[in-house]
Each structure stands twice: as C-alpha cells, then as structure tokens.
Amino acid sequence: MSLSPFHLAIPVYDLAACRSFYGEVFGLEEGRSSAQWVDFNFYGHQLVIHEQPKTASQESVHxxxxxxxxxxxxxxxxxxxxxxxxxxxxxxxxxxxxxxxxxxxxxxxxxxxxxxxxxxxxxxxxxxxxxxxxxxxxxxx
Structure with a gap:
C-alpha cells in the first residue's frame, strides 16, 4: 500500500520553543519558514507549526x-x-x-x-x- 503524505498545521503560541522541540528533540528536518510558521518533514509528511494565541485545548486538556x-x-x-x-x-x-x-x-x-x-x-x-x-x-x- 502506498500512502500519500498528509499536511497538518497546528497552533503554537511559542514558535521558538516548538521549533527547537520538533527540530532538536525529534530531529526533524526543517523546510520552508517565515516569522510566523515553520514546515517540518514529519516522517515523510508535512507538519507546519503556526504561531497563534493559546487555544482552548492547549489551556485545558480533555x-x-x-x-x-x-x-x-x-x-x-x-x-x-x-x-x-x-x-x-x-x-x-x-x-x-x-x-x-x-x-x-x-x-x-x-x-x-x-x-x-x-x-x-x-x-x-x-x-x-x-x-x-x-x-x-x-x-x-
């Protein structure tokens, strides 16, 4: 079975901390970026962290x-x-x-x-x- 890469964009309120986490801790290769977002190669898929204010699910975990x-x-x-x-x-x-x-x-x-x-x-x-x-x-x- 051949899988197509997925694209997932997630909110982060601390772009620098998450850039370090995904890049250094996970060792993911960084792709394109701007002052508000960063692309990562997430095991062959495109994960994008986008800076935005804290979301409800980040405030309180269900x-x-x-x-x-x-x-x-x-x-x-x-x-x-x-x-x-x-x-x-x-x-x-x-x-x-x-x-x-x-x-x-x-x-x-x-x-x-x-x-x-x-x-x-x-x-x-x-x-x-x-x-x-x-x-x-x-x-x-």
Missing amino acids: SNPVDGHDVPVPHFGIVLQWEQWEALAERLRSFGTQFVIEPYIRFKGEVGEQATMFLFDPCGNALEFKAFKDMSLLFAK
Whole structure:
C-alpha cells in the first residue's frame, strides 16, 4: 500500500520553543519558514507549526480512558516500525521528555496490540507515537 503524505498545521503560541522541540528533540528536518510558521518533514509528511494565541485545548486538556490510561484529545502522531518506535522512545528519554503516558504495550495479548507513548509539545499539543509488530493489524477489530 502506498500512502500519500498528509499536511497538518497546528497552533503554537511559542514558535521558538516548538521549533527547537520538533527540530532538536525529534530531529526533524526543517523546510520552508517565515516569522510566523515553520514546515517540518514529519516522517515523510508535512507538519507546519503556526504561531497563534493559546487555544482552548492547549489551556485545558480533555482526555478519554483507553486501556486504563487517560488519552489526551485531540492528539496526532504517526505509526512507526517497531524498531523506529523503540529508537524514538530512547531518544525522547535521552532529552528528559515528560510523557503523558510512558512508552508501553497497549492491548497486550489482544487484537490490536501496539506500542504507544503520549507527550505534549511545549505549547500543549498532544502527540501519540505507536507501532505494531504486524502492520496488517493496524485496523484489525
């Protein structure tokens, strides 16, 4: 299956802090930019951080229970290969990242078993990174 790159633009109220976070902590390649926005290569997809005042979801986090954890809503992220996920978890730990949900295996032993972790960027945007040992189970019921 061939996927087309998605484009996602998110609000940030501290452009410099988020530019550092996505560029240095994640090691994402920076693309075009201006005084109000920055493009990043987010695992082959286009992530754009746009400066704007703090949003309601950045002020107050909503969450829903999933597998015994409070999952922040809204959130975005990417499904990585297992080894990429493990390497990212270690990279984030090496930067002292505070996780909302520490890296762990969700739905262990069930259909949909997956590695997952949640964190916030410096402006309160929630991110989830996950991996499946068998990618064919991504949409399994």
